[in-house]
Amino acid sequence: MPNQFSLAYLTVLGCSPPEMTYMAAKAGYDFVSLRPIYMGLPGEPNYALAENKQLMRETKSAMSETGVKLLDIELARIYEGVNPKRYLPAMEAAAELGGRHVLSSIWTDDRNFGIECFAEICDLAKPFGLTIELEYVPIASVYNLKGAMDVLHTANRENAGLMIDIHHFHRSGDKVEDLEDVPREWFRYLHLCNASAEIPSSKEEMTRVLREERLYLNEEGIDVASIINRIPQVPYSIELPNVKRANELGYEEFARQCLQTAKQYLDKHPRKKYVSHDAVGQDQLRFHSTR
Structure with missing residues (x-):
């Protein structure tokens, strides 16, 4: 199966949903990954499609004209005191646009509250035919694979994923x-990017690199192939913010370079079958397949 790619919001931070859609089409992407949930960050535009009917019409028109589809929306952020129902309008908008997934992450140290909210978000999304994909973030409360799996196993929702x-x-x-x-079955898409192999020692530097200085796949850094070879073939949402390069190239050309370098890297590192060890101790050959 050919790889499919989505242009993620952070890669072209600040661009409106119609802009992103036309840009993605020109650069050769299959999907866009939008942020119609306003997060109130300093200087961040409000692209809440559920509240801005004109913007919703323009986004629909852009998708109809280009054939670019909506892969996912972000971010159903779970934090202390959040009411999961605040994400309902964005879910409705995503479903209206033909979206598939809603990205979520957990930023409260109250484990029980976090899991209860995540489960409720899954339940709210189910009637719309949407899945809720939990992303762990190294600067958040749920910051590693173990923590994310704890949430997913405990919430136990069929439309939840990783x-x-x-x-x-x-x-x-x-x-x-x-x-x-x-x-x-928990794998439905992933964020594709690269970064320096050295892990920053401070949270501040890690946050800066996370938001401003990720690298093209074909540059020296993380062993990306070793990770994606352990995941079924799924769409790749390219989330690769790099402020300096975006300013130098302009967003459209930067988005194109992100995609081209990703394709070059994946061509040089074709997907492989691998041997895993099953529960009864027998070697089992596992093949990657599209879900």
């Missing part, structure tokens, strides 16, 4: 072998 971000996986110190313990 979204691996290459940067976050590496920074959290997770091992590629541990991906074999993840149920295959």
Whole structure:
């Protein structure tokens, strides 16, 4: 199966949904990954499609004209005191646009509250035909694979899944072998990017690199192939913010370079079958397949 790619919001931070859609089409992407949930960050535009009917019409028109589809929306962030129902309008908008997934992450240290909210978000999304994909973030409360799997197993929702971000996986110190313990059906897409192999020692520097200085796949850094070879073939959402390069090239050309370098890297590192060890101790040959 050919690889499919989505242009993620952070890669072209600040661009509106219609802009992103036209840009993605020109650069050769199959999907866009939008942020119609306003997060109130300093200087961040509000692209809440559910509240801005004109913007919703323009986004629909852009998708109709280009054939670019909506892969996912972000971010159903779970934090202390959040009411999961605040994400309902964005879910409705995503479903209206034909979206598939909603990205979520957990930023409260109250484990029970975090899991209860995540489960409720899954339940709210189910009537829309949407899945909720949990992304762990090394600077958040749920910051590694173990923590994310704890949430998913405890919540136990059939429309819940795990979204691996290459940067976050590496920074959290997770091992590629541990991906074999993840149920295959939890993988529906991933964030594709690269970064320096050295893990920053401070949270501030890690945050800066995370938001401003990720690298093209074909540059020296994380062993990306070792990670994606342990995951079924799924769409790749390219989340690769790099402020300097985006300013130098302009967003459209930068988005094109992100995609081209990703394709070059994946051509040089074709997907491989691998041997994993099953529960009864017998070697089992596991092949990657599209879900």
